Amino acid sequence: MQLVLEKRAERSNTIALVSPLIAIGLTIVTMVILFAILGKNPLLALHAYFIAPLTDGYSLQEIAVKATPLVMIAIGLSLCYLANAWNIGAEGQFLIGAVAGSWIAVKTQGTDVGAWVLPVMLVLAAAAGALYALIPAICKVKFGASEILTSLMLVYVADLFLDYLVRGPWRDPHGFNFPTTAEFDPVATVPLLIEGGRLHLGSIIALLVVAAAAILLGRTIKGFEIRVVGAAPRAARFGGFNANQLIILTFAVSGALAGLAGIIEVAGPVGHLQPGISPGYGFTAIIVAFLGRLNPLGILIAGLFLALTFIGGEQAQIAMKIPLDVTKVFQGILLFYVLACDSLILYRFRLVFPNRQVTRGAG
């Protein structure tokens, strides 16, 4: 018995739409098995993961807060992936953005400055993220160095740089020796949308980013170029599209968005710069991008879903003592199923039995 792939004459649009749903279904089935192996009641666990967080206002806000960086980063990554540029260092660009924006917040701390601080922080963070992403992009375009490896190596460098700053020059002198900066001044923090709640302005910015990406991809020549270069590099060359230029552009945009997400996270929900500001947002965003089928609206939905798994994971840990790493396993399995189901768009799977193969060959 052998699994055989047959190329479809044209991509199946039906499957393109339902494949993420099939993937989620298969992931949940796999999780039920995993919960059973861990000796937890699968139904209660599923409830804790997927239902409980949706039942109260606080958790709903928390989902939006978690989805904000995921969606912003994933939108940028989707532009890269559509253009066949493999930026997987968004985590580093996120951290560098957080650092660059925090710089102003730390330097102006306690001084009576105006409301210009926050906008400058956002701009600086986006610029720093873009510049940091340009390192692998330029190494790729100029020297042919694998952007996958260089962008990833820079994640570790960014992580260590942040660590150095909060343990060294930027450490809060009143912080009981914890590696953290002081809490940002109110003018240097992202305003809340609901008084006393958790939802902040960053979520609005994320929605604007989604809308902008939808317009870019659906309504502009640049967006068309990005999609053609990724889908049909040869055709793109005949069309006179410059693939290298698009690598630079998509990396810069994706780095800027990751950097922006970084400062929004630090100046918003976290409130100060410290190590561990990201539970792997830059990597989870890769899953969000693929689960959302590299489509802005899809990414918005996928981002909310992945945020749900983060919050659900926390609830499951508190309520049922399910280890937090289960959430990461869950996300990894989900990505596998998403990719496997994507294969169905281009291919038809068939099981072939050797004896039947012979008769087929004769005919």
Added chain:
Amino acid sequence: MELVEAIILSVLAASTPLLIAATGELVTEHSGVLNLGVEGMMIVGAACGFAGAWLTGSIFIGALFGIVAGTLMSLIFALMALGLAVNQVATGLALTILGVGLSGLIGAGFVGERIAPAVHLAIPGLTDIPLIGRVLFGEDAFVYFSIALIIGVWWFLYRTRAGLILRACGDNHVSAHALGYPVLRIRTFAVMFGGACAGLAGAYLPLAYTPFFIPGMTAGRGWIALALVVFSSWRPGRLVVGAYLFGAVTILQLHAQGWGVGIPSQFMSALPYLATVIVLVLLSRARTGGSTAPAALGTVFVPDR
């Protein structure tokens, strides 16, 4: 003198996991498959390796656990990238994301536990020779195995018929297929070999490098191993040189801290990663005359019947 000896010993120890993981990936890439999941397979190998050794008290069984874990992980990759013809880059990333989660889950019960690390060879007389004695005759078994492994792989790839066929699959899968070689089956074996090596390399960390397990202890070594394969221009000899160079950079940063060099430790810790970027750039730049990578590397192959 003793310091020099200590440095050489620690360089060898730091290089060994890189060498083992990179050797496995070298074979995988020669068959035409780019498996970016080395870090994921390594980190699961580390957790399973420690679990095995802790449960049985045997370093050898721990190493076997690591190998089996890495191989199983690589089978998931083979099923996806070869069986279902999914993009290899995306599948490799997925493998790493999954591996980090699984490793945390498996290793959670073992954090803080200790085991007796792998013993070092001691031959009376030989090991006592000043300077070279401990370096040549006083390593742990993994170090010797890693050298035997890369020599074996060189011999296999360039001196056997099977090795030639494997490289043919990596250079031109269509021709190899037309000649009647089972490209996908050969690639699956190559991926499994890479997984076994990555698992063993991961297991080396808690079994011989440090006697305990901490989450995330591979710290990007799997990615550096991938870069080493590029560094080596897919040649086993240069792979050895590269692995020891990187091991030396890793140890350099540790010792620089001890010597009180006035540079913050984080900057020294960033050295291996920065070195990787610089090496990748320099090498890719030097290779403008045409890539030495296997021609079919990373491409999807669906046999057309």
